[in-house]
Amino acid sequence: MRVGGEHYRTIWASDDGASVRAIDQRRLPFDFEVVTLRSSSEVAAAIADMTVRGAGLIGAAAGYGMALACRDAAADRDPGPTIERAAHELLASRPTAVNLEWAVERQRAAIAGLRGAELVERSMATAERIADDDVAACASIGRHGAELLSAIHQRTGRVVNVLTHCNAGWLAFVDHGTATAPIYTAHDQGIPVHVWVDETRPRNQGSRLTAWELAEYGIAHTVIADNAGGHLMQHGEVDIVITGSDRTSATGDVANKIGTYLKALAARDNGVPFYADLPSSTIDWALTDGVEETPIEHRDPAEVTHVDALVDGEQRAVRIVPEGTPAANYAFDVTPARLVTGIITERGISEASAEGLRAMFAAAPERMDDD
Ligand code: MRU
Numbered sequence: 056m057r058v059g060g061e062h063y064r065t066i067w068a069s070d071d072g073a074s075v076r077a078i079d080q081r082r083l084p085f086d087f088e089v090v091t092l093r094s095s096s097e098v099a100a101a102i103a104d105m106t107v108r109g110a111g112l113i114g115a116a117a118g119y120g121m122a123l124a125c126r127d128a129a130a131d132r133d134p135g136p137t138i139e140r141a142a143h144e145l146l147a148s149r150p151t152a153v154n155l156e157w158a159v160e161r162q163r164a165a166i167a168g169l170r171g172a173e174l175v176e177r178s179m180a181t182a183e184r185i186a187d188d189d190v191a192a193c194a195s196i197g198r199h200g201a202e203l204l205s206a207i208h209q210r211t212g213r214v215v216n217v218l219t220h221c222n223a224g225w226l227a228f229v230d231h232g233t234a235t236a237p238i239y240t241a242h243d244q245g246i247p248v249h250v251w252v253d254e255t256r257p258r259n260q261g262s263r264l265t266a267w268e269l270a271e272y273g274i275a276h277t278v279i280a281d282n283a284g285g286h287l288m289q290h291g292e293v294d295i296v297i298t299g300s301d302r303t304s305a306t307g308d309v310a311n312k313i314g315t316y317l318k319a320l321a322a323r324d325n326g327v328p329f330y331a332d333l334p335s336s337t338i339d340w341a342l343t344d345g346v347e348e349t350p351i352e353h354r355d356p357a358e359v360t361h362v363d364a365l366v367d368g369e370q371r372a373v374r375i376v377p378e379g380t381p382a383a384n385y386a387f388d389v390t391p392a393r394l395v396t397g398i399i400t401e402r403g404i405s406e407a408s409a410e411g412l413r414a415m416f417a418a419a420p421e422r423m424d425d426d
Pocket of ligand 1: 223228260386
């Protein structure tokens with residue numbers, strides 16, 4: 056994506072491979088800053104405090120974190136213990152997005168038995184491949200999803216109104232995004248699109264991040280309070296709901312930012328199609344009941360009792376509930392497959408069901424081959 060005319064990914068390795076650079080998402084939209092992460096521990100901390108966030112980006116960051124750990128351990132007679140400590144620290148940083156485990160496992164398989172220069176080179180090549188695959192998958196999701204937006208436009212002859220929740224945009228991945236990728240592709244094809252952007256309390260990824268990136272791309276959009284979606288759907292103001300997914304069960308249940316389930320319920324009640332866009336790296340093939348089995352992250356209640364705002368030119372946490380009031384911060388919910396019209400992946404559009412996903416991924420994904 057371009058920011059101020061310059062092309063950026065959300066994360067990339069420094070030229071010498073000794074550090075990783077990433078856009079600091081805690082500062083957006085007030086400031087555009089790039090941070091340097093010099094060790095796997097710093098990468099794990101950046102995932103936990105959401106300097107980097109979003110399923111695909113968490114996976115890519117974990118891939119780079121493992122590469123930094125391999126670099127640190129390369130001279131050891133047995134680099135295994137250092138690398139495993141780093142893997143555990145990365146895996147503990149956030150629980151819901153399965154991409155984290157997926158990327159760590161992919162690194163473990165690629166570097167098994169290696170040491171020295173070979174370990175350094177292979178681990179960094181694997182990290183780059185994880186990032187490149189994420190970019191390619193999101194671009195492909197954009198092409199498949201744009202066909203839906205084009206069909207809506209052809210049918211109605213007017214602007215296509217998309218509602219999205221949270222940020223499954225390019226900031227949540229390495230580039231393009233998932234929920235936003237069809238919007239960008241459709242826009243590039245000349246299809247008029249307007250996006251209803253849920254603010255997405257408590258951290259406001261919608262009003263802060265999605266609104267920022269849509270504006271950068273020149274896409275018409277309107278930020279709405281999280282509770283407005285049902286009303287808009289009742290009045291024919293939403294043609295399609297598109298969200299991302301942080302962990303997708305093998306049966307098509309999708310775990311996404313808290314509040315997504317309510318949007319899916321409203322969509323079903325109003326006959327509005329609800330699509331989840333996701334690269335196959337978010338599918339947890341071992342999970343058969345997403346509602347019961349998805350690990351749901353509980354974050355600091357301070358994210359609910361306070362909002363981050365720009366006060367006198369400075370970013371500050373501002374209290375919005377009475378002092379001492381208890382708060383709970385459930386970060387994700389799960390939308391059952393029965394409410395999902397379809398799943399858009401890099402391979403095309405599938406039914407949200409075990410049969411649909413199995414048929415789409417009957418052949419092994421090419422990108423698993425890191426050798
Ligand atoms: O807590 P976050 O910001 O890391 O949550 C991830 C999300 O942005 C969403 O749930 C998104 O829609 C899923 S795809 C990255």
